[in-house]
């Protein structure tokens with residue numbers, strides 16, 4: 427516990443990228459299992475480079491029949507479980523959502539992407555109705571520019587917030603470093619600043635995401651695991 431699922435029916439929304447970056451950041455302080463539940467196994471491929479951090483375990487054999495068991499088993503082994511899902515609204519996705527303590531919906535800043543995010547939110551709300559248990563979730567804006575704020579993005583952000591949809595303050599900026607993680611099969615910490623531009627900014631972006639997600643989880647759990655309002659230290663995570 428807790429289990430964090432990355433969900434969006436939109437292919438390429440940034441689920442795998444943000445799931446892996448958050449997992450490697452958390453694994454600097456905690457044991458983390460990432461369940462690579464996309465049948466294409468992008469995280470398993472990344473880990474086959476042999477550079478996964480020591481506190482990060484990867485489970486790549488989850489399918490529709492086993493996903494609930496795999497999440498339960500992982501949650502009993504490590505304090506954090508992160509689930510990367512395929513970009514469809516399959517049964518596997520619905521089962522994973524049912525087991526999640528927090529659902530993150532990565533969304534790029536276009537209206538079409540926002541529409542897809544709404545579909546993901548409907549699935550989360552259905553899960554909430556079926557179980558009668560609140561299912562905390564938030565939209566994560568992805569691939570945004572760190573330099574300019576487009577009117578289109580501001581419009582979408584305001585629309586989501588205006589509709590009462592939780593949006594993480596931290597955005598995942600468009601960064602070469604986030605692509606390089608997959609090209610070089612390394613965590614951010616394994617990349618060289620000589621090869622990858624703005625690596626320090628990329629690390630700061632992920633630290634900020636990890637800090638915000640930890641604070642949200644802490645708030646959702648009513649401060650049971652850590653003091654409310656005080657996010658666990660994540661300095662240097664990346």
Ligand SMILES: Nc1ncnc2c1ncn2[C@@H]1O[C@H](COP(=O)(O)OP(=O)(O)OP(=O)(O)O)[C@@H](O)[C@H]1O
Nearest residue numbers: 437438439440441442443513569599600601604605
């Ligand atoms: N913040 C980012 N900066 C740079 N590139 C990014 C970023 N986020 C995602 N990408 C790139 O966008 C593409 C799609 O990202 P990713 O695979 O994470 O999406 P996904 O939602 O998991 O897709 P799928 O639905 O196919 O599983 C990849 O090529 C990835 O490298």
Ligand SMILES: [Mg+2]
Nearest residue numbers: 441442464511
């Ligand atoms: Mg993916």
